[in-house]
Amino acid sequence: MxxxxxxxxxxxxxxxxxxxxxxxxxxxxxxxxxxxxxxxxxxxxxxxxxxxxxxxxxxxxxxxxxxxxxxxxxxxxxxxxxxxxxxxxxxxNYAQYDGKANSTxxxxxxxxxxxxxxxxxxxxxxxxxxxxxxxxxxYIEYQTDLATGKTIAKTLEASEFTDYVKTENNGIETVKARxxxxxxxxxxxxxxxxxxxxxxxxxxxxxxxxxxxxxxxxxxxxxxxxxxxxxxxxxxxxxxxxxxxxxxxxxxxxxxx
Incomplete structure (x- = not known):
């Protein structure tokens, strides 16, 4: 110690x-x-x-x-x-030595x-x-059709967003995120x-x-x-x-x- x-x-x-x-x-x-x-x-x-x-x-x-x-x-x-x-x-600096010669x-x-x-x-x-x-x-919301893989995005207003959310309903995945x-x-x-x-x-x-x-x-x-x-x-x-x-x-x- x-x-x-x-x-x-x-x-x-x-x-x-x-x-x-x-x-x-x-x-x-x-x-x-x-x-x-x-x-x-x-x-x-x-x-x-x-x-x-x-x-x-x-x-x-x-x-x-x-x-x-x-x-x-x-x-x-x-x-x-x-x-x-x-x-x-x-x-x-040393009078007889140039450090640049030995360094990058x-x-x-x-x-x-x-x-x-x-x-x-x-x-x-x-x-x-x-x-x-x-x-x-x-803020943004993504809606993805899980069958086709196609994603639609839309900007959210502050009043529409509370926190990150990921849900799935009827084959549609919804993600709300910053x-x-x-x-x-x-x-x-x-x-x-x-x-x-x-x-x-x-x-x-x-x-x-x-x-x-x-x-x-x-x-x-x-x-x-x-x-x-x-x-x-x-x-x-x-x-x-x-x-x-x-x-x-x-x-x-x-x-x-």
Missing amino acids: SNSKPVLSSSLGRKLIMSLTGIFLCTFLIVHLIGNLSLFKDDGGYAFNNYAYFMTHFPPIKVVSYLLYASIIIHAVYALVLTMKNKAARPV WNSRNMGILGTVLLVFIATHMQNFWWKYHNDQVP DLYKQVDFAFENPFLVGLYVLAMAALSFHLIHGFQSAFQTVGFSHKKYVPIIRFLGVWFFGVLIPIGFALMPLYFYFVK
Whole structure:
């Protein structure tokens, strides 16, 4: 017990916490991207609105969500503390040494990249999470003929909606839901918001290309047999595929929908 505080407050301890929270956030990105791919379905938002309800009401997911919020805050705070302590430890550049020669651009600018991502997260939460949880999005009703699979959607007035409802009667499935899909469509009519999302995904790409590999190195997972796999996943999966997947969503709504 007496040794836990010094370890966690040491430079190595802070890096370890940052690495573990970063790896957890990477796993969240996978789940979030898979769920958000339903935005591309041409079903009037039926699949996405059901996904949004599930993610905000299924108890285990809600617990994971609180862990996610905590991880974002801890990751950001520890990154700030490490940056400040590193600068304090070396207030002036070495005269005989140029750090740029032995480091990548993204590793030298993780603070800037992280700041862009924090602005993005705050904007994202305000536009979608906050409005969804505070009844500031439209309401919709879907009626699906279970025999034909045909779905008819209509916008509901606030007086017609109390909470998410899914019923079946005479072969017709009726779903009443908060229309987060419509909110997404409305938000991405704003070119500045679309630009911020694309910029943030570029920042996420550079952040993950360095951060993913660095996290596994910090936790000691650096066996030469697995380093190429970690590097490949860090660059091509987390650094390229995932950011492109997220960036395509605002671009799709702005240019296609």
